Amino acid sequence: MTLSTDTPTFDASQHAERARFDELLARRILVLDGAMGTMMQKRGLEEVDYRGKRFVDATKPLKGNHDVLSITRPEVLRDVHSAFLEAGADIIETNTFSGTRIAQAEYGLEDAVEEINRAAVRVAREAAEEWTNRTPDKPRFVAGSIGPTSRTLSLSEKVDQPAFRSVTFEELKAAYADQARALVEEGVDLLLVETIFATLNAKAALLAIDEVCTRAGSRPPLMLSVAITDASGRTLSGQTVDAFWNSVAHANPLSVGVNCSLGAKDMRPYVAELSRISPVYVSSYPNAGLPNAFGQYDEAPTTTAGLLGEFAESGIVDIVGGCCGTTPEHIAKLAERVAESGPRDRSGARKYEASKTWFTGLETLGIDHTSGFLMVGERTNVTGSARFRKLIEANDFETALEVALDQVRGGANVLDVNMDEGMLDSEQCMTTFLNLIATEPEISRIPIMVDSSKWSVIQAGLACLQGKGIVNSISL
Secondary structure (H helix, E strand, O other), X not given: XXXXXXXXXXXXXXXXXXXXXXXXXXXXXXXXXXXXXXHHHHOOOOHHHHHOOOOOOOOOOXXXXXHHHHHHOHHHHHHHHHHHHHHOOOEEEOOOOOOOHHHHHHHOOHHHHHHHHHHHHHHHHHHHHHHHHHOOOOOOEEXXXXXXXXXXXXXXXXXXXXOOOOOOHHHHHHHHHHHHHHHHHHOOOEEEEEEEOOHHHHHHHHHHHHHXXXXXXXXXXXXXXEOOOOOOOEOOOOOEHHHHHHHHHHHOOOEEEEEEEEXXXXXXXXXXXXXXXXXXXXXXXXXXXXXOOOOOEOOOHHHHHHHHHHHHHOOOOOEEOXXXXXXXXXXXXXXXXXXXXXXXXXXXXXXXXXXXXXXXXXXXXXXXXXXXXXXXXXXXXXXXXXXXXXXXXXXXXXXXXXXXXXXXXXXXXXXXXXXXOOOOOHHHHHHHHHHHHHOOHHXXXXXXXXXXXXXXXXXXXXXOOOOOOEEEOOOO
16 A cells, blocks of 8 residues: 555646646536436336346336446436536536445445446447537536445444454555546546545545556546535535545545535535635535435525625636536536636635645644644654553553543643554554544544654554644654
């Protein structure tokens, strides 16, 4: 595993592509498409449609696996893309929200991932190019959709084993790499990592994308979009919006935004917060309100468009669109509503970003020359605390976790974790302890300092942190 903290290098083609989006976004707000899943459900497709000839012998039911329709019913997918483009979308997403080996394994189609992703790009490209030719003054773009998987690196699926993870960082990164490689090689204009519910999962995707693009020599501009679970203002794994941004800012995306989970009305404060702190473009594509008792979305197109139109008029967005429940009618009303809106002023966000050095756990810690005395909790260190070492040697991680909690309650701003002891499996101890910390919000709210003179232990630690941590004691 290679974990780079450097800003990714960009080739000439990416500079040109980013410059193209900069030019467009300097003039107007761009519009994303709406909900692919909603549109597929409206078509009333059955198992036979999902199987087609290609997957007629599939061993598991495929109905609901919309990604395979790029292969089995491409004409249906093409019609949906065209409907959103006709409605005024500037950017359409590929039909690849579940296009990883991990997601497709639920249908027994993990070996078809490359085929699924490539087919989806081809269908989307055909539709986008047709509409670009129709409206050359309004070019259309294809964003490669990279959705979350059903597994997370930040939470345990076993109540009695809080340190358990059903997937490793390397496994998740490899799954994202397979998808990203197919999307990039097939020629998407953008990569969109969306509906991010756990930042550590997103970091696996970002690292995979960076490695794939470095090898390919092509780096499409990157869009990121987080899902805020509810009125708590946090992701499913517990991060605040500002902590999320400061954890992924190193990827230098074209845009960052919020999608899914909420309707526009409830999403607004989190979009406004991103607009306040993020110097890159900000996107918002909410659901069509909140689901009713039957799981359906009732918010009318004019309502969604009106709410997002206010976002645009208030200067907090650069890119808008729709998520669950939104149709071409929603996108048409939205495109009409924001047509005259000007660009967002990002100067305040640039000043915010440059004002401090930012570190994160579930929450953000900003440090500058006015910060004064900051405390690093050093008791979770086997070389500095005899008690902590004995607990780790005895495999008593639960009691060792109390040492960490005591330090946080005692005022520690950063928690130092060191497992460098000759009799320990330091990599495994670091992984287990940091996974346990991730389950305790009172501890994991502060940044973690991964402390080791062994590079392999540092790698193991960083692969457990969804926040922006600190590395200490590197031996060079």
